[in-house]
Amino acid sequence: MNFAASDTVPPRDADDDIPLHTLKVLVAGGFGVGKTTLVGTVSEVHPLRTEETLTDASVGVDDLGGVERKTTTTVAMDFGRLTFSGGVRLYLFGTPGQERFWFMWDQIAYGAIGAIVLVDTRRLTTSFASIDFFEQRQIPFIVAANRFDGARPYSVEQIRDALDVDPEVPVMLCDARDRDMARGALVALVEHALQASKV
Amino acid sequence: METPRERWIGRDAGPVVRPYAVTRGRTRARGPAVDLVAILVATGRTPGDRVWLSREHRMLLQMCGRPSTPADLASKADLPFRVVQILLADLREYGLIEESDQDRQSERPDPRILMRVLDELRRL
DSSP, rough: OOOOGGGGSSSOOOOOOOOTTEEEEEESSSSTTHHHHHHHHOOSOEEEEEEEEEEHHHTTTTTGGGOOOEEEEEEEEEEEEEEGGGGGEEEEEEEOSSGGGGHHHHHTTTTEEEEEEEEEETTTTGGGGHHHHHHHHOOOOEEEEEEOOOOOOOOOOHHHHHHTTOOOOOOOOOOOOOOHHHHHHHHHHHHHHHHHHHH | OOOOOBBBBBBBBSSOOGGTTTTTTTSOSSSOOOOTTTTTOOOOOOTTTOOOHHHHHHHHHTTTTTTBHHHHHHHHHOOOOOHHHHHHHHHHHHHHSOOOOOOSSSSOOOOOHHHHHHHHHHHH
């Protein structure tokens, strides 16, 4: 596949305020793994949290029955944005990793570049469900191990082994609070997605 | 502008009107869901006599005077994504807004756009 060099693309519109091409990136991972922080670090707009109130019907847990079940669940969805020249906008969405929210993921994942799966090396298992989700749907993803103070440092190889991801999936260490590292994770994802699109 | 029933009681309490009251109880959109990053723009048509638009519908329609995405609209309007998606699907059905042409109807983004993004990300 041929790629047009970026400098041959004429500026489409002087007014970058108008979106012409929009892209999505998902930020996934278990609870408390740093999704909100990562979205906030990368986003040019203030880290936004949109509260999504979901009814039982939309969560799809009706089959569980039970009289005392909750009627609504509120779930916070992180949302960030990066604006590039030529009306290109990149949107980041971080939503809860629990399986019962996957109906949200399916919709957001459609047409997405891919996902950054954040992991906490002290609780790797909490990110397994997210990894499975993207593997099953063949959505490009990278794994970023978020650094937590007091966590034993593991090497990328150790993390890769523990997660048992395919060899071509990039695994990297990250500090979700650090702008350059967070952006590095985005670069790794876009590179990986481009690789995947060539196959 | 704000009516008392929509006043916020406290930051943590949330709006007094439950989010899905705005959609009149609907939790699903009519027709296919509007993608959160679809680019929407007002068609300029005027709503027919039989079309009833809520305050939120009218607010979103006005915002679509400039091409906008549901994600941006939700954050501007301070409404949950799903609520905005349902209201926008209504407006689309009424012929008041439409998706602007974008070659992103495929499941994967255009590699040429990805290359541009990559260049800019590295330069940041």
